[in-house]
Amino acid sequence: MPHSDFDKSSPAGAKSTSPSREAAxxxxxxxxxxxxxxxxxxxGIETPIVGRDACINAGTRLAIEDPEDADSNAIFGAVKTYEELVSKGYTAEVAVVAGKFNRGVEADEKISLEVKSILEKYHADxxxxxxxxxxxxxVLPIIQSRVPVISVQRVIIRHSRSVEYSYAVLGRYLKMLVYDSQYSKFFLGVPGVLLAAGALAVIFDAGKWITAIILAILGGAFIVRAFDIDKTLSSFGRLTPTSFIKIFSVIAGVLIILASFANGLSSIPMDMLRPDMSALDILSNRTIVGSFATGTITLLWIGIATILGGILxxxxxxxxxxxxxxxxxxxxxxxxxxxxLQFTAVLTEGTSPFTLISSLLIGLAVSLVAATFLYQYFRNKKGGSEVLKH
Known part of the structure; x- marks a missing residue:
């Protein structure tokens, strides 16, 4: 059986299990x-179980049915405590009581009745x-209501094999973090850079910048890992011609999108912007928002179309x-x-929003027709299963 330790403690005001002869x-x-x-x-054993041999048999039966259950060790621990008390000259008896599977009130009531039945035959003090x-x-309060509790012992199981296994697994992961380049560059590289940056800051008397440097390094490392930038850079040597098309279109599209925002800002009438205006004031001004949107939309759409066209x-x-x-x-x-465009006109010119709704409905109808046509075309050309898969 696994070894066990006894975590001994006594309730407040309770007497010890090895008292003087006057208080025994x-x-x-x-x-x-x-x-x-x-x-x-x-x-499959009914409780209460009373007596040393009966308790040993019950603990053995439970250990055979479930070797990982700690209750069997608690039973053997109770038998050991009983034998220790008897060897010291005490008059003692050992017993096992049980509640119910779902615990709760019914389980506590069952334990109370079993303790009562034991005390009716063995008048313990x-x-x-x-x-x-x-x-x-x-359930200590329930037992204390029937007999004084003089000591509480908790059995703690020592799983030496599990500890050894845990150390082996831990050592394997630590070795992987040190020697596997996929993990070591972040778990060793980032802390190494932070330590080196801290040392340089101390050498050049730039201690006031050390917090900003550490945050910048950590932020950069998190961004690189989150967006797989390192994998993207390492894959540049294996790019295909189609990948170059996609990269070019993405970069060109992003530049056009940035230019659209700049053009939108330049489209806002400068006389409408005041130094005392808050962000909420700017966003709630229909003319400012509409002017920005009017100057942004065309280039923004071209930039997005460039990205999608390159992917296509x-x-x-x-x-x-x-x-x-x-x-x-x-x-x-x-x-x-x-x-x-019609939405910006609603903001800047106050046109009727019903034209916007009609355009949206027409666009939805055209989208459905185009989706149906393309689906039929590709299903006949490539096979319906492949189309559905993608």
Whole structure:
């Protein structure tokens, strides 16, 4: 059986299990508590169980049925405590009581009745409680109402093999963090850079910047890892011609989008901007928002279309069936252009929003028709299963 330790403690005001002869108890009941009734549900043994041999048989039965259950060790711990008391000259008895599987009030009531039945036959004037955890010890007030509790002992199991296994696994992970470049560059590289930066800051008397330097390094490392920038950079040597098309279109599209924001800012009438205006004042001004949107939309749409067009060409040259989705994205982008322009007109010129609603409905109808046409076209050309997959 696994080894066990006894975590001994006594309730407030309780007497010790090895008192002086004047305060010695005449009869001591060593009581093992199994509140969730593992002894019954797993071992098939009814409680209460009274007597050394009966308790050993019950613990053995439970250990055979479930070797990992700690209650069997608690039973053997109660037997050991009983034998220690007897060897010291005490009059003692050992017993096991159990509650019910679902714990709760019914389990506590069952334990109370079993303790009562034991005390009717063995008139103990003190009890030593043995358990394997705090859950079993919640019934202490119930037992104390029937017999004084003079000691509480908790059995703690030592799983030496599990500890060795845990150390082996830990050592394997530490070795992986040190020697595997996929992990070492972050778990060793980032702390190494932080330590080096701190040392340089101390050498050059720039201690006031050390916090900013550390935050910048950590922020950069998190961004690189979050967006797989390191993997993207390392894959540049394996780029295909279609990948260059995608990269060029993405960079060109981002530049056009940035230019659209700059153009939108220049479209705002400068006489409408005041130094005392807050961000809320600016966003709530329909003229400012509308002017910014009017100057931004065209270039913004061109930038997004450039990105989507590059992805479309890349997938087209690779023969991927994802081209259907790429074409639909471009079609939806084109159909949304006019409604967005009409929305800016509603903000700046106060035109009727019903024209915007009608444009949206027309765009939705055209999108459905285009999606249906493309689906039928690619299904006949590539096979319906591939289209559905992508």
């Amino acid at each position: 108890h005449s009869k001591i009941l060593v009581l093992c508590i199994d509140r969730d009734d593992d002894i019954g549900s797993k071992g 003190g009890a030593v409680i043995v358990s394997d955890g705090e859950d079993d010890e919640t 060409l890349s997938n087209w040259f690779r023969g991927s069936t994802r081209t259907m989705s790429d074409i639909l994205r471009l079609a939806v982008l084109a159909l949304l252009y006019i409604p967005v």
